[in-house]
Amino acid sequence: MQSRTPASRTGRPRSAAADAAILAATREGLVELGWSGLTLSDVAARAGVAKTTLYRRWSGKHELVVDAVAELFDELVLPDRGSLAADIEGVVLQFAAILNRPEAKCGLMGVVAESTRDDALRERVRTSIVERQKRLVLAGRARAQERGELPPEADPEESARTVDLIFDMAAGAVVHRTLVSGKPADEEWARGFTHILLLGLTTPAPNLTPPGKTVS
Amino acid sequence: MQSRTPASRTGRPRSAAADAAILAATREGLVELGWSGLTLSDVAARAGVAKTTLYRRWSGKHELVVDAVAELFDELVLPDRGSLAADIEGVVLQFAAILNRPEAKCGLMGVVAESTRDDALRERVRTSIVERQKRLVLAGRARAQERGELPPEADPEESARTVDLIFDMAAGAVVHRTLVSGKPADEEWARGFTHILLLGLTTPAPNLTPPGKTVS
DNA sequence: GCTATTACGCTACGACTCGTAGCGAAAGCT
DNA sequence: AGCTTTCGCTACGAGTCGTAGCGTAATAGC
Structure with missing residues (x-):
């Protein structure tokens, strides 16, 4: 993750399930599409998550794959x-x-x-x-x-x-x-x-x- | 190269200078843009060569970089x-x-x-x-x-x-x-x-x- | 229960890259 | 000469990128 939640703020917390789903979807995408074929749109679709949610948590493909791997x-x-x-x-x-x-x-x-x-x-x-x-x-x-x-x-x-x-x-x-x-x-x-x-x-x-x- | 010229055919031969320029431009592009930043359009521009010429000789970025490296x-x-x-x-x-x-x-x-x-x-x-x-x-x-x-x-x-x-x-x-x-x-x-x-x-x-x- | 605050899903967007097609001109070989 | 292949150029549809805007959902504090 890039922006770790500072202890506990006020407001809706980030879904931990989404994190797991995204990382799993990233690995799945890597298997099928490879590194340069992997797109964040595809990951979002696999994870059942909006593409914008991805960009809210990771700054790009690089960081996401690091965490997934x-x-x-x-x-x-x-x-x-x-x-x-x-x-x-x-x-x-x-x-x-x-x-x-x-x-x-x-x-x-x-x-x-x-x-x-x-x-x-x-x-x-x-x-x-x-x-x-x-x-x-x-x-x-x-x-x-x-x-x-x-x-x-x-x-x-x-x-x-x-x-x-x-x-x-x-x-x-x-x-x-x-x-x-x-x-x-x-x-x-x-x-x-x-x-x-x-x-x-x-x-x-x-x-x-x-x-x-x-x-x- | 991917399609080696079969001995010597009839017609205009491929420019060997272009090959060298393209490979050098590829390395130059790798230095400045990195792997995922490297585009064939950019390589073509650096080498002073049309983009179509690149695709006539290599099937894509992968093969081109192999030869360049x-x-x-x-x-x-x-x-x-x-x-x-x-x-x-x-x-x-x-x-x-x-x-x-x-x-x-x-x-x-x-x-x-x-x-x-x-x-x-x-x-x-x-x-x-x-x-x-x-x-x-x-x-x-x-x-x-x-x-x-x-x-x-x-x-x-x-x-x-x-x-x-x-x-x-x-x-x-x-x-x-x-x-x-x-x-x-x-x-x-x-x-x-x-x-x-x-x-x-x-x-x-x-x-x-x-x-x-x-x-x- | 009500409100403030944050996360989420969705849509749309301009900018960019991709790989290909079509054309006329250039450069060799015989 | 004539033939053949390459080259440069332009244009194209398809697809991706990362972001913005909006309404909604889910918490924490009161």
């Missing part, structure tokens, strides 16, 4: 599969499953495309979708540390960098696999991905910040 | 920096530099968004842009094998899978870093990424296809 990714959970490797695989597969839904793919990519020219929109995408799911990485690492699979973090700053890197690698790889390569991110693929990611994490970093380049 | 990625080369790690870093940084240009970002993402609902378009993206650049991974691996940094590949089938995986991880991570996270894929980031990727590659895979899950 964000709901999809809230389904993600961190399953306890017993080992860090299995946990990573589990999340990757869940993410792949969501990204396999047409409304998620084209909605997300369309919004990302527009956000390259609109800083406010990119920030909205980041906070509404991406940053929310970073919880999975944090929870997974914490659990792995309890198990003793990962050492407790020393430098908090580098720790944050590592979380960001993991997230970029995981989310990016799944997106690229399913959307660009057009092949399924199935169990076998997730296993290969996890194998590479995990080795890099468990092996102590030689020098990420220090001197020059003794990477060998 | 594909040219950008042909700038990629594999520098010989002396080690596999340095080579990977070099390519990653080059890729990041290209993806940092606004016309590349929004053009690529816009096309990918549409390609989620258009198999033909996705295939076009794959062959025109993605598959072309897979040469870098192949060349880099070959060079690393000459150096003795990587073992010669045994199973050709699994080898192909690994190349795909590397490509998905590298391209996906850079895209996600620059477009979604909105942070620069600079040298430090590339170093961290290469560190993780490389350890996973040089360590012999325990079981990618076999039994169940003896990972950890």
Whole structure:
């Protein structure tokens, strides 16, 4: 939503049912028409709502789709599969499953495309979708540390960098696999991905910040 | 181009200069207007070409942008920096530099968004842009094998899978870093990424296809 | 219950883009 | 020359955009 109701005003309140109907209609429209085919008139018709109501709540297609897609990714959970490797695989597969839904793919990519020219929109995408799911990485690492699979973090700053890197690698790889390569991110693929990611994490970093380049 | 001239027909040939002007105008339009703001009328005006000429050569915005963006990625080369790690870093940084240009970002993402609902378009993206650049991974691996940094590949089938995986991880991570996270894929980031990727590659895979899950 | 205030549905609007058709002129090939 | 194809131009109906205006519906406060 863009203009959150300030606590409680006087007058007729906004229909929460309409919000749900609109977001659902948006996803439905994305499935059938795709990003550039989606029109707000169509969404309004599907939701059984006047077009003007849409514009009263969202400033345009971009913002609306962000909210519609964000709901999809809230389904993600961190399953306890017993080992860090299995946990990573589990999340990757869940993410792949969501990204396999047409409304998620084209909605997300369309919004990302527009956000390259609109800083406010990119920030909205980041906070509404991406940053929310970073919880999975944090929870997974914490659990792995309890198990003793990962050492407790020393430098908090580098720790944050590592979380960001993991997230970029995981989310990016799944997106690229399913959307660009057009092949399924199935169990076998997730296993290969996890194998590479995990080795890099468990092996102590030689020098990420220090001197020059003794990477060998 | 969509309708390649069959060798040489009789009649006035298509102006190659117009092609170049149109593609350049498309990129220019992407910078200023973004994906959804880009109109073919505008491109025609910029290129000094009639709108009808555009439609004679491309079937629509999607196809046109694919060609316009594909040219950008042909700038990629594999520098010989002396080690596999340095080579990977070099390519990653080059890729990041290209993806940092606004016309590349929004053009690529816009096309990918549409390609989620258009198999033909996705295939076009794959062959025109993605598959072309897979040469870098192949060349880099070959060079690393000459150096003795990587073992010669045994199973050709699994080898192909690994190349795909590397490509998905590298391209996906850079895209996600620059477009979604909105942070620069600079040298430090590339170093961290290469560190993780490389350890996973040089360590012999325990079981990618076999039994169940003896990972950890 | 009455009133103030806000949300809602509906209609209509000008501005714009889309993709195509039709025409005469230009530019090559043989 | 003559033939063939491209090109630039104009015009067109269809469709979308985001907004404005109006009457009605649904709450909160009194």
